[in-house]
Amino acid sequence: MDSLHVRLMREGDLVSAERASALTFFDAEQSTRRVSDPEAEPRSAGASKQWIDRMRFFLSVDPGGCWVAVKEEAGEGGVVGFAVSQNRGDLWFLATYGVLPGHQARGVGKRLMDAALGHADGRPGIFSSSVHAGATRRYRLAGFSLHPQIRMVGTVDRSTLPAVHGLREGRADDFEWMDTLDQDLRVAGHGPDHGYMLGTMRLVVLRNRTRPGYVYIDDQGRASLLAAAHPATARKLLWEALASSRGSTLVNCITTPNEWAIDVGLAARLDIGQEGYIAVRGMPVPAPYLAGGHFL
Template identity: 45%
Template sequence: MREEDLEAFGEITATSYFEVDARTYQRAWPDPVRRPPGRNAHWMRRTGRALATDPGGCWVAEVDGEVVGGAVSRVRELMWILASFAVRPDQQGRGIGTQLMAAAMHHGRGCLRGMFAASADPGAVRRYRLAGFDLHPQMLLTGVVDRSAIPVVERVREGTAADVELMNSVDRRTRGAAHLDDHDLLLDQFRLVVTDHTTGSGYAYVDDDGVPVLVAATNRRTASGLMWEALASSTPGAQVEVRHITAANAWALDVGLAARLAIYTNGYLCVRQMKPPAPYVHHGSLL
């Protein structure tokens, strides 16, 4: 993949993911929307950075000189992480995805562990299992936060770039590999809240809607406090959607249920040579 392929591949991921969502979303959910332009800019920045840090993990496939698919992966401290994987819908089912996946996995050949979040696309899930990954169903919590259920949260403060070392150490304890530079991308996009105390430490990145998009902590109590801090910042009366919760993280379900959110399932956390991290809620592409 080259810098000049970014835009074309970005369009392909937006189209392919939207097409999967349209095929697999549940009736009780709002209709899926294609990735909005605001989020496209973040996708471009993240992927552009991956191209700089992990050129060997980023690949596109061309048919007649035109980009028709790609795969973006990173290696962080002996963990291989797949961030984006898509083939244009009219070119799917011809073996292109298999070749892209093989090229991206070659980048992680020195890594024992691997981790990524997968859509519910049966073709993708087939690829991942055949590539040796364990599939852990992901749950999501959705609804309007019951403000009267929000507890007083102690020992949570706003975080800054000065917390990166602390976060990397919590990453190693929970997911077995630090995010390193990826924290810069996350810090640019999200609000950071941190707990750093003798009784537990952890952090959460929170989006503008009050959704915790990444939570890691040394114990469940700390993780729950961070998740409550995020939910408390949601706009009263507005829908929130907390995604990427595995069965290993029942604490997050308990917070969601106390906030009167509903549980659904969607997609999988795919891992290799490791258990699903806990207490942990993974980010969709940086994990």
């Protein structure tokens, strides 16, 4: 008898799910590491807490998209796989997904993905994918187009930073126009996600009637999510994030329609590399836009 059960996530699953996530992604980083890449490091205690906090937020907003695979005899402490997805208006996104290495290639991932995709109910979808062969095969079979992502890493040459004008700190009363911009770029607004992100990151905006844009900058000074109505605005926002960086930084989730970000990164003397895919179904790749972590 199959002792593995796929069911909706509960709050009591969060600690076990985080452990499964940390182990799964650490193993993936080790197995796909290139010679030029830094050594993979276990997730820090702070990052673990942040993961749990974010998944708790998703559970509170749209619990029907949050699934776990558990060993029945282990109860809530036996999470071996997870798929956390969310609906925002007419858009579905996959925040995170994984199966412990010892349980891969047994159909667990397919069951979790089927559950998460069932929650989409035909909506267009988007997520950021690793290069894991089994996972990418499953995404393609589910009808997603896989668009290679570029990442840029390194320490910003501060002599290259231009003077940037017109930006200001963002506020909650910016969310309405930000959601309108989101709808133009990615089918639907981020809705309640903006409130969560504003509580955990710095928001910088350019409020312009024809060329608005915004960027969330994390506690390490990295652009975590960027959306703009025009590449010129996007470049200003990315330069602001790079000016906020401390030591080595990262610009991630750069797709071909967003080559403006490559130009900025090269001007700042960052190194270029390839990292995973942006997967989309029923929608184009957003641009000018840099998808952000769990919030896409």
